[in-house]
Every structure is written in C-alpha cells, then in structure tokens.
Amino acid sequence: MELKEKILTKRAKIGVVGVGYAGLPLAMAFARSGFMVHGIDVDDEMVKELNQGKSHIEDVKDEMVQAAISSGCFRAHSDYQIVSQLDCVILCVPTPLRQTRDPDISYMVDAAKKVKEHLHKDMLIILQSTSYPGTTDELLRVELESEKFQVGKDLFLGFSPERVDPGNLKFTTRNTPKIVGGITPHCTEMAKILYEQVIDTVIPVSSAATAEMVKLLENTFRAVNIGLVNEITIMCDKLGVSVWEVIEAAATKPFGFMPFFPGPGLGGHCIPIDPLYLSWKLKMLNYNARCIELASEVNTQMPEYCVHRMVAVLNQNRKCVNGTKVLIMGLTYKKDVSDVRESPALDIIRLLELGGAQVDYSDPYVSQLRFDEVVKKSVSLSPAKIKGYDLVVMVTDHSSFDYKMIQESAQLVFDTRNVFREAFDTLVKL
Ligand SMILES: NC(=O)c1ccc[n+]([C@@H]2O[C@H](COP(=O)([O-])OP(=O)(O)OC[C@H]3O[C@@H](n4cnc5c(N)ncnc54)[C@H](O)[C@@H]3O)[C@@H](O)[C@H]2O)c1
Known part of the structure; x- marks a missing residue:
C-alpha cells in the first residue's frame, strides 16, 4: 500500500x-483520531510513566494517555528499534x-542519526523542532539521504513549525492552523495530507526553508515587540508615567496598534532562543540581524532592571537588600504551566541573593528546585507567612494565587505583571 493511502485510511504508523x-500533545492528537502512535524519548523514566498512563505535561491529562493506551493507539519507547515499522516520523x-x-x-x-539506522523506503519524516532556515535541507537531508534513499522519491522530508x-x-493542536513546507512538492503534499488528519487548517508553503522562516518571523515578532515595550517601560519610569496606563489607552486605537506587555524578562523554550537561531544563521551570511540583537539585549537585561527597581523600593522604605527577606511569587516563565526553562524568576533570585537577600519562592507548579548547591522548596502561603517578608515580588500570574491575601498581608509588593489592577498603599508596579 502506498504511503498516501496508508495515511488516508489511518493505517500509517506514526x-x-x-x-x-x-x-506529547501532537502524539495524543494522532492517537485520538485512530492512528497507532509510538512516542520515542531518551528519558527512560518518562517513557515508563507514559506507558503507565501518567503525563508530565499539564495540557495532556493522565486520562488522555490512559485512553490512548487502552484503545491500543499509543505506546512509548526509549529506543529507536520501532522506527523500522513506522511510516511517518515527526x-x-x-x-x-x-x-x-x-x-x-x-x-x-542525534535523532536523525538514530532514525537513519532504521530508515526504509516510503517514509515521511518531518522536523517540528524550531531551527534556523536551511536546517531541514542542509542538515537533515544530508544526514538521511543516501544512494539507496533519495528525498522526494524514496523518502519524504519536510518542516512544519510547532505552534x-x-x-x-x-x-489546541486541532484548531491551530499548521504550516508545512517540504523539500520537494511531493514531500509537501505528503506532509499536508498527514496533518490534515488531525488539524483543521493546513497551509502549504513553497519550501522547507520558508516554513522554517515562518516560525522565526512569528517568534521574532514577539521578541522584538516585547523588547520595545520593555524599553518603553524604562522610559515611562524615567518620565514618571505608568506604562500600564499608556498601553491600555493606546490599545483603544481600533487599527494599527497591537498591545504587548512588559515583564521581568523572557522565558520558555521559544521566544528568548529562537530569534537567536535566525541571527546566528545570518551571521554566517555576513549580515547582522540588528533588531533581534537589540531586542535580545533589552529583554535579557529586564531581570537586572527589575532588581534595580526593587532596590530603590526597599531604599525608600529604609531597608537594604542585604539581609532582607524576599518572597518570589511564581517561578515558571508563564502562568499555569510548570516550565521553568529560561525563566526570569531564576535570574531575579540569583541577583537578589548576590546582594545578600534571603529569597524564598511560592509556586504551585514547582514544589522544589535546585539552585546551584541548594534545593529550595515552594513556600505554602498564609497571611502570617506573607507578613514575614520585607518584599513580595509578583513574577508569574498563576490563576490559583490568592491575590487578596497577598494584598492584605504583604508589607511591600513589587508587581511585574500588573496583576493588581487597582493601586494600594504598599504596591509598586514595574
Ligand atoms: N514548549 C513550547 O511551548 C514550544 C512551542 C513551539 C515550539 N517548540 C519547539 O519544539 C521543540 C521541542 O521543545 P519542547 O518544549 O517540546 O521540549 P521538551 O524538552 O519539553 O521535549 C523534548 C523531548 O525530547 C527528548 N529528547 C531529547 N533528545 C532526544 C533524542 N535524541 N531522541 C529522542 N528524544 C529526545 C527529551 O527527553 C524531551 O522529553 C523545540 O525545538 C522548541 O523550540 C516548543
């Protein structure tokens, strides 16, 4: 049976x-729609847990994994042997x-080399990891192609940005439109057919490099606009104007303006990183991607800027950083997730500790975290506990935080996210 027919009849193994x-959300989307899906991961412990029906991702509930396993549509593996039986690999x-x-x-x-060991004819391979334009063609194609397997003839290869x-x-996976770009038009067509089985709108573009660049435009757009608004925040502070009020008022313009909001710095596995893949590639072509570099510089300095503002706030209250007790509210890089990668909270904690502060954190998604040699545990909150800190810093706006308790108990609050909409005596905003 041809690959196309296997996909259309859901007999293709993914x-x-x-x-x-x-x-994981993508694996679950294919499993839910009746495909047999094999998850392959080098994290043995996580593979074991997935096979026991336990998810490590908030957006994928344990019940979803359990349903996929019991319907015979999902299995996780810690080695690549299974690739020899697969039709499509993402x-x-x-x-x-x-x-x-x-x-x-x-x-x-590493993943491409291991897939290659079990490569067979008529396979579709799609890269979804964000990378510089040219990765699919210059890196993956070179790694996978051989005399035996020609891309576009024996193998289909493409890129599809993760959104x-x-x-x-x-x-979610289903209602977020998906871009696909193959090495050849036939590769694009195969990738499009595959994703159309689980995604409402699939948009083909003319090449894998175009698809790679689409992702980098999306993330650079965010990084640069956040960089701009972070710099506007510094300007507003110098001018004695509230940046939050300025943004809110500017956003009433019904055309030509899109609000972005300042914060303590970028975090996660995308916005702080992906634009630098693009600027790195451009450096190889002797071009300096100035907007990316400048935005990255402004965004990277935000934790330092926030700490500088905190020091000023403490000073105004006749307190110094050395020996002061600080509570960081939220460790993760965004609300309601457990991901702490690149989180600005980590930089803020290090900078405050460098100045001699005693820093604790409270985060319902991160029970404990190692900071160099020390393991910190999330503090459970009570009015008395909050009162014991000289400064409470709002870094992440988790929905489950008890904002009323913080407002009523804290000696001093530094709010980097505008979670407190109304002003109160002990509040200072970024
Ligand atoms: N997290 C996001 O919100 C997001 C959004 C858009 C794009 N992306 C992109 O998606 C890609 C993956 O990011 P993520 O956030 O899912 O990362 P992740 O760390 O959550 O997941 C990656 C998984 O790959 C596994 N792994 C590492 N090397 C491997 C190998 N050689 N073989 C098999 N498994 C291996 C890791 O154990 C891990 O479980 C990145 O390129 C990222 O930029 C992520």
Missing part, C-alpha cells in the same frame, strides 16, 4: 520523537542554545 511540551526534540548563545543542534543530529501554546485552552 512516530513522535521527543514527547515533551510539543511532542521530530520534536529540543533546540536550545549553547552557553555561547549559539544553536545547539546536537539533539536534532503549541502551553496552557492555552482556546487554541
């Missing part, structure tokens, strides 16, 4: 390599930065 924030492995802020492509290379927004209940 592999999702890397079943994390991006991979790569969702991490694409972080090295310490030098250059792309770390080692996870993609998952963890915690977003309105836009």
Whole structure:
C-alpha cells in the first residue's frame, strides 16, 4: 500500500520523537483520531510513566494517555528499534542554545542519526523542532539521504513549525492552523495530507526553508515587540508615567496598534532562543540581524532592571537588600504551566541573593528546585507567612494565587505583571 493511502485510511504508523511540551500533545492528537502512535524519548523514566498512563505535561491529562493506551493507539519507547515499522516520523526534540548563545543542534543530529539506522523506503519524516532556515535541507537531508534513499522519491522530508501554546485552552493542536513546507512538492503534499488528519487548517508553503522562516518571523515578532515595550517601560519610569496606563489607552486605537506587555524578562523554550537561531544563521551570511540583537539585549537585561527597581523600593522604605527577606511569587516563565526553562524568576533570585537577600519562592507548579548547591522548596502561603517578608515580588500570574491575601498581608509588593489592577498603599508596579 502506498504511503498516501496508508495515511488516508489511518493505517500509517506514526512516530513522535521527543514527547515533551510539543511532542506529547501532537502524539495524543494522532492517537485520538485512530492512528497507532509510538512516542520515542531518551528519558527512560518518562517513557515508563507514559506507558503507565501518567503525563508530565499539564495540557495532556493522565486520562488522555490512559485512553490512548487502552484503545491500543499509543505506546512509548526509549529506543529507536520501532522506527523500522513506522511510516511517518515527526521530530520534536529540543533546540536550545549553547552557553555561547549559539544553536545547539546536537539533539536534532542525534535523532536523525538514530532514525537513519532504521530508515526504509516510503517514509515521511518531518522536523517540528524550531531551527534556523536551511536546517531541514542542509542538515537533515544530508544526514538521511543516501544512494539507496533519495528525498522526494524514496523518502519524504519536510518542516512544519510547532505552534503549541502551553496552557492555552482556546487554541489546541486541532484548531491551530499548521504550516508545512517540504523539500520537494511531493514531500509537501505528503506532509499536508498527514496533518490534515488531525488539524483543521493546513497551509502549504513553497519550501522547507520558508516554513522554517515562518516560525522565526512569528517568534521574532514577539521578541522584538516585547523588547520595545520593555524599553518603553524604562522610559515611562524615567518620565514618571505608568506604562500600564499608556498601553491600555493606546490599545483603544481600533487599527494599527497591537498591545504587548512588559515583564521581568523572557522565558520558555521559544521566544528568548529562537530569534537567536535566525541571527546566528545570518551571521554566517555576513549580515547582522540588528533588531533581534537589540531586542535580545533589552529583554535579557529586564531581570537586572527589575532588581534595580526593587532596590530603590526597599531604599525608600529604609531597608537594604542585604539581609532582607524576599518572597518570589511564581517561578515558571508563564502562568499555569510548570516550565521553568529560561525563566526570569531564576535570574531575579540569583541577583537578589548576590546582594545578600534571603529569597524564598511560592509556586504551585514547582514544589522544589535546585539552585546551584541548594534545593529550595515552594513556600505554602498564609497571611502570617506573607507578613514575614520585607518584599513580595509578583513574577508569574498563576490563576490559583490568592491575590487578596497577598494584598492584605504583604508589607511591600513589587508587581511585574500588573496583576493588581487597582493601586494600594504598599504596591509598586514595574
Ligand atoms: N514548549 C513550547 O511551548 C514550544 C512551542 C513551539 C515550539 N517548540 C519547539 O519544539 C521543540 C521541542 O521543545 P519542547 O518544549 O517540546 O521540549 P521538551 O524538552 O519539553 O521535549 C523534548 C523531548 O525530547 C527528548 N529528547 C531529547 N533528545 C532526544 C533524542 N535524541 N531522541 C529522542 N528524544 C529526545 C527529551 O527527553 C524531551 O522529553 C523545540 O525545538 C522548541 O523550540 C516548543
């Protein structure tokens, strides 16, 4: 049976390599619609838990994994043997930065090499990890192609940007439009047919590099606009104007303005990282991506700027950082998720501790976290406990926080997210 027919009749076996924030919801979407899905991940413990019906991602409930397993549509593996039986493989492995802020492509290379060991004819391979334009063609194609397997003839290869927004209940895998771009038109067609089985709108573009660039435009757009509004925040502070009031008023313009909001800095596995994949690639072409570099500089300095403002607030209250007790509300990079990767809260904690502060945190999604040699545990809140801190810093706006209790008990609050809409005596806003 041809690959196309196998996909259309849901007899194609799907592999999702890397079943994390991006991979697991996608694996579940295919399993729910009746495909046999194999999740492949190097994290043995997580593979074991998935096979026991336990999810590690908030957006995928345990019951979803259990239903997929009991309907015979999902199984997780910690090795790649199963690839020899698969028809379609989607790569969702991490694409972080090295310490030098250059792309770390080692996870993609490792996954491609392991897939290659079990490659067979008539397979569709799609990269969903965010990377620089040219990755699918220059890296994956070169890794996978051989005399035996020609892309577009024996193998189909393409790129499809990941658009998952963890915690977003309105836009899920099914109703978030999906871009696909193949190495050849035949590759694009195969990728489009596959995703159309689980996604309402699939938009083909002319090449894999175009699809890669679409993702980087989306994320650079956010990074640059957040950089702009973060700089406007610093300007407003100097001018003695509330940035929040300015944004709210500007957003009443019904055309030509889209509100972005300041914060303590960028976090997560996308916005702080992906634009730097693009600027790195451009450097190789002798071009300096100025907007990206500048936005990155402004955004990276936000934790330091926030701490500078906190020091001023403490000073005004006749307190110094050294020895002061600070409570950080929220450790994760965004509300209602458990992901702490690149979270600005971590930088804020380090900077405050460097100044001699005693810093605790409270986060319902992170029970404990290692900071260098020390393990910190999330503090459970009570009015008396909150009162014991000199400063409470609102970093993440989790829905479950008891804002009324914080407002009524805190000695001093520094709010980086505008969670407190109304002013009160002990409140200072970013
Ligand atoms: N998290 C998001 O909101 C989001 C949004 C858009 C795009 N993305 C992109 O999706 C990709 C994956 O990100 P994520 O957030 O899902 O990461 P993640 O860390 O949650 O998941 C990646 C998984 O891949 C596994 N893995 C690593 N190397 C592997 C290998 N060689 N073989 C098999 N498994 C391997 C890890 O153990 C992990 O479970 C990245 O490129 C990221 O930029 C993520």
